[in-house]
Amino acid sequence: MQPLHIAVIIGSTRQGRAGEAIGRWAAEVVGLRSDVECGVVDLADYEFPASYPDHPTPAMRRFVDRVAWADGFVVVTPEYNRSFPASLKQAIDYAYDEWHAKPAAFVSYGHRSEGVYAVEHLRTVFTELHVVTMRNGVGVNLLDDEPLDSEHRHRAATTMLDQLTWWAAALRGARHAHPYVS
Template sequence: MSHDRLRLAIVIGSTREGRVAPTVARWFTGRAEEHGDMDVDVLDLAEAPPPARLTNEPPPEVTALTPRLAAADAYVIVTPEYNHSFPASLKSAIDWHFAEWQAKPIGFVSYGGMAGGLRAVEHLRQVFAELHAMTVRDTVSFHGVHEAFDADGRARRPEGCDAAAKAMLGQLAWWGRALREAKSRQPYTG
């Protein structure tokens, strides 16, 4: 891996049965891989959901996730909108970690009904600000997600979502390199 390449962790936040998250995440992972300067690691919370109860000793699900989050230079959170916010599984994964998020950029790919998951993103921005993470401005959102993809997982209207993904990935790359360089000169003291 080249030193200039960024390590991007794509976190799939939904664990709901019958979820659309894998389709959305596969689509976005393809855009990230096409970007060409990122090594992508997809972390699906459904594979080992972190427990909601925070204990003194992290359970195996958390200890398996921690080094993968720590290794990332940047993150993309793939989230649905549940009742005007984001899933409890994602909040649990966030709360089990602190230093892993600090001084790193985060982008969002959201999906849902008419709002496209944007209310979930606004809540996540507040949570990540508290954790000293830097969220990028541009997002990717799929409104009416069940109609947004064909049976093969391809976006039905790729022009807008491809352009949004490219813009967000550009911002993540810029902030990822800037923050990585800054931390190499002086540790973050948040």
């Protein structure tokens, strides 16, 4: 069977962000699986326009191509003011059909809340894009001393990825058997 394509999307573009280290950790964990090909999509690597243009820019096309490539997503998001960052919303909105009938899991981080409010808002957005979201995820409290590679987080990531790859395989098969109707 062809490996599943899982894109780890790092959603923060802030200077000094914790998201890069957390996103790289998430990609390492995804990369340990033999049934997966992992691709990192770091939004800081894209020069998106300040306002939505009449025609897609090369950066927008490159992002949409990565979304189309993926069979599933691990979205790494901070929590800013009880929601997710504008950089992530902007990128999500550049694609539409490319998201359909694919699963997404979340690795979130924040102070005390572990980013759960950001994830709840993202679930609403992804529902509109016909994305199946995983119940289980990984949360990181930036005020905690627990290392990223702790046993606790590894177990949470394993459960999340077991669910994500199950859905990614099932939905990839369904998309190939029957075009998705939106």
